Amino acid sequence: MTTTTTASSKDAYEAFSEHRHYHYRGCAPDPDRPQYAAADDTLPLDAWGGSTEDDLPSTKRLGWQRRAIAICGRCPVLALCRTYANSELPGGGLAEPDGVQGGQTSLERHRALIQRRKATPPPVVLGPSAQQIGDQVREARLSKGWARKAAVLRQLAWETDAELIAYRAGMDLRTSNWHRAALCTLFGLDKETASRQQLLDAAIRYRVLPARTRIVPDGPWPIAAAPNTDGSRQRRLAPKRPTQLTLPALPDPPRTTLARARPV
Numbered sequence: 446m447t448t449t450t451t452a453s454s455k456d457a458y459e460a461f462s463e464h465r466h467y468h469y470r471g472c473a474p475d476p477d478r479p480q481y482a483a484a485d486d487t488l489p490l491d492a493w494g495g496s497t498e499d500d501l502p503s504t505k506r507l508g509w510q511r512r513a514i515a516i517c518g519r520c521p522v523l524a525l526c527r528t529y530a531n532s533e534l535p536g537g538g539l540a541e542p543d544g545v546q547g548g549q550t551s552l553e554r555h556r557a558l559i560q561r562r563k564a565t566p567p568p569v570v571l572g573p574s575a576q577q578i579g580d581q582v583r584e585a586r587l588s589k590g591w592a593r594k595a596a597v598l599r600q601l602a603w604e605t606d607a608e609l610i611a612y613r614a615g616m617d618l619r620t621s622n623w624h625r626a627a628l629c630t631l632f633g634l635d636k637e638t639a640s641r642q643q644l645l646d647a648a649i650r651y652r653v654l655p656a657r658t659r660i661v662p663d664g665p666w667p668i669a670a671a672p673n674t675d676g677s678r679q680r681r682l683a684p685k686r687p688t689q690l691t692l693p694a695l696p697d698p699p700r701t702t703l704a705r706a707r708p709v
């Protein structure tokens with residue numbers, strides 16, 4: 446019997462425990478010796494328990510385990526018991542993580558769980574639609590703080606240096622970076638991975654920047670749309686990108702003058 450189920454543990458338990466043969470299960474307590482199994486009154490019910498629950502020698506524990514699994518094989522509710530034992534709790538763990546259940550050891554159930562996880566693709570998280578992004582961009586452009594975001598966007602097209610972008614947008618670096626992150630979110634981009642180019646492309650696509658905007662290329666390294674303060678995000682996105690040291694009181698190196706797009 447293979448394990449393919451991912452039924453909800455509550456439903457699976459109800460189906461198992463309310464089955465008309467549930468009371469005839471192999472591991473039910475023996476009526477005369479309630480510490481022992483109904484199917485074999487010489488086998489303690491502990492045989493179905495987890496191996497960490499007592500100080501039994503491992504050979505004896507394994508012997509009990511083999512006998513318990515043999516009884517499971519003849520149990521009238523084996524399939525429902527296995528389905529329940531392999532079902533997953535809302536938090537993600539197995540409904541029955543320990544001991545013998547449904548003819549399987551704890552290890553077998555955990556291996557089956559890992560196989561299911563590997564076989565199940567992660568859920569697709571749908572982002573906002575283009576229509577929704579367009580609506581939120583229109584709304585944002587009417588908001589009070591839009592002028593500062595627009596300034597950051599314009600400077601982002603013209604400059605690749607984060608400090609120059611902030612300076613020319615008329616704010617400090619931290620505020621500029623905050624606006625860059627907010628713009629990523631506004632355009633439906635992942636602010637952890639979006640590059641400067643992706644952010645500017647989105648701004649053009651949603652007509653926040655004119656289509657003719659000339660974008661200064663930033664080379665082969667993607668620049669995070671919103672650098673974090675310790676630089677770890679930039680190092681992750683562009684590990685080989687050289688770092689330019691800035692010396693206080695010295696002017697910035699000369700830059701190529703490019704025709705600039707008219708501000709939005």
Ligand code: SF4
Nearest residue numbers: 470471472517520526
């Ligand atoms: S399959 Fe095994 S563990 Fe499940 S009810 Fe039957 S005897 Fe008990």
